[in-house]
Amino acid sequence: MSDKHTPVQRHRNMAAIHSASTKPELTLRLALWHQGFRYRINDKRFPGRPDIVLPKYRTVIFIHGCFWHGHKDCKYYTVPQTNAEFWKAKVARNQERDQEVWRKLEAKGWSVIIVWECQLKKANLEENVARVASEIIRNGEAYRAAQEERRKAREDYLRERKERKEREQALLKEVKSL
Numbered sequence: 001m002s003d004k005h006t007p008v009q010r011h012r013n014m015a016a017i018h019s020a021s022t023k024p025e026l027t028l029r030l031a032l033w034h035q036g037f038r039y040r041i042n043d044k045r046f047p048g049r050p051d052i053v054l055p056k057y058r059t060v061i062f063i064h065g066c067f068w069h070g071h072k073d074c075k076y077y078t079v080p081q082t083n084a085e086f087w088k089a090k091v092a093r094n095q096e097r098d099q100e101v102w103r104k105l106e107a108k109g110w111s112v113i114i115v116w117e118c119q120l121k122k123a124n125l126e127e128n129v130a131r132v133a134s135e136i137i138r139n140g141e142a143y144r145a146a147q148e149e150r151r152k153a154r155e156d157y158l159r160e161r162k163e164r165k166e167r168e169q170a171l172l173k174e175v176k177s178l
């Protein structure tokens with residue numbers, strides 16, 4: 001059968017398919033939206049362009065295909081027997097890239113949640129959405145606690161500086177009056 005598409009058209013089609021939201025992503029987004037979470041999607045400003053960004057909770061979510069990202073002990077991650085070494089190397093490279101992305105995000109204070117596609121199948125969707133939701137909330141609480149700590153530390157610093165200056169001025173006054 002001949003392919004009626006020109007290479008350019010074909011490229012466009014492939015790009016459209018690639019960038020369109022896949023079903024597991026949509027499933028999770030909708031479930032989180034219904035629980036009241038608000039988020040941005042595929043934010044290019046973040047390393048690895050996370051599938052879901054929840055600024056309020058300082059959390060990003062990646063939805064990973066079990067095969068491409070090598071979900072350990074998952075039935076959806078089986079290396080084809082043909083060219084096994086090639087596939088293993090490919091998945092290993094993806095995993096290395098994933099680690100690098102997480103490291104960068106965590107260095108900036110973002111929590112990273114990985115959701116595997118197999119966790120979004122109908123049978124275990126509810127349970128996993130609940131788990132993700134509570135993890136998001138925990139991350140949000142930890143983030144606000146850390147912010148509060150930083151705020152207090154700054155207040156302490158400013159108060160101590162003010163007190164030190166006052167002591168210095170009082171001392172200066174004493175010296176001058178001698």
Ligand SMILES: [Zn+2]
Pocket residue numbers: 066071074075076077116117118119
């Ligand atoms: Zn899996």
